[in-house]
Amino acid sequence: MGRGPTWEAWEEEITWRYHQEGRTIAETIQALKSRGSDRGENSVRHKREGLRQVHSHISSSPDVSLIKLRKPRILYFDIETTDFKGGPFGELLMMGYRWEDEDDYKIIHIYDYKGWNKERLNLRDKQIVKAASEIISSADVLVGHYSPRFDLPFIQTRLAVHRLPPVAEPKHIDTWRICAKQLAFSSNRLGKVAEYLGVPQQKGEVSLATWRASKAHELWALEELSEYCIQDVKTTYEVMQVLKPIAREWPSMNLLTGGMVYECPCGSYRVAKNGFYLTKVNKYDRYKCKDCGRWTRGRQSVVDKATERMMK
Numbered sequence: 156m157g158r159g160p161t162w163e164a165w166e167e168e169i170t171w172r173y174h175q176e177g178r179t180i181a182e183t184i185q186a187l188k189s190r191g192s193d194r195g196e197n198s199v200r201h202k203r204e205g206l207r208q209v210h211s212h213i214s215s216s217p218d219v220s221l222i223k224l225r226k227p228r229i230l231y232f233d234i235e236t237t238d239f240k241g242g243p244f245g246e247l248l249m250m251g252y253r254w255e256d257e258d259d260y261k262i263i264h265i266y267d268y269k270g271w272n273k274e275r276l277n278l279r280d281k282q283i284v285k286a287a288s289e290i291i292s293s294a295d296v297l298v299g300h301y302s303p304r305f306d307l308p309f310i311q312t313r314l315a316v317h318r319l320p321p322v323a324e325p326k327h328i329d330t331w332r333i334c335a336k337q338l339a340f341s342s343n344r345l346g347k348v349a350e351y352l353g354v355p356q357q358k359g360e361v362s363l364a365t366w367r368a369s370k371a372h373e374l375w376a377l378e379e380l381s382e383y384c385i386q387d388v389k390t391t392y393e394v395m396q397v398l399k400p401i402a403r404e405w406p407s408m409n410l411l412t413g414g415m416v417y418e419c420p421c422g423s424y425r426v427a428k429n430g431f432y433l434t435k436v437n438k439y440d441r442y443k444c445k446d447c448g449r450w451t452r453g454r455q456s457v458v459d460k461a462t463e464r465m466m467k
């Protein structure tokens with residue numbers, strides 16, 4: 156494996172392109188990377204050194220958007236249905252959602268789609284199920300409360316019933332699961348978690364009368380249910396903001412944007428070395444994010460050769 160170009164050479168080229176061609180740092184690094192110059196141990200060292208220098212460059216530049224390549228598609232969602240099960244009788248009534256980087260909350264209803272009331276009972280949700288599936292399939296990451304166990308399987312079931320193609324299953328973050336596996340609250344219900352964390356939530360429960368009328372597709376009831384649905388998406392979003400630095404499964408920002416410079420999944424490049432992470436036979440550098448507080452670790456073992464030999 157040939158030795159890649161030195162960082163000095165990279166830096167020269169990056170700076171030049173940045174000023175002459177208006178290329179962003181990330182775009183330039185990407186271009187350099189695609190030349191295959193990041194292979195081999197020497198180049199890894201060079202790349203690390205390079206990234207360090209890019210970080211210091213970015214820290215001195217107020218426009219962090221320079222390093223954003225692609226918009227991360229993170230979808231928060233919640234559905235309301237006529238039944239707990241999607242087959243044979245349950246129908247999808249509505250899906251509330253928001254994108255991480257957009258402020259507004261949106262909702263689609265069964266009655267938004269033409270001809271919904273012309274289908275047979277229990278098959279009236281065909282168009283909304285199709286629309287919901289398209290929205291979900293365009294996401295990189297899905298966030299919901301208990302949604303890998305309820306919302307997504309429900310939609311998948313309805314698609315199968317309607318003989319529609321399956322919904323993609325993006326990386327799925329379940330706020331319920333984070334609470335159940337990583338925290339110790341006395342209840343993991345969304346409303347309770349929100350209450351414990353001091354996050355805005357539902358004012359009250361949906362009345363039985365509203366549920367019954369919703370099943371019969373009565374407009375007033377569906378409208379009431381809409382507000383409930385949107386509030387659940389809002390609460391899920393707010394709860395997730397608190398849980399983000401804790402969530403083990405939250406993906407790396409580099410994967411989402413195609414960037415190379417984020418050190419923390421939150422999108423920050425400001426991490427500080429702080430101790431080591433040990434496995435039975437390996438040792439990794441451990442880092443703490445200066446912005447969100449998340450702990451991460453390096454990917455390469457830092458056990459020295461002598462110690463490694465001793466451990467056989």
Ligand SMILES: [Zn+2]
Binds near residue numbers: 419422423445446448
């Ligand atoms: Zn962070």
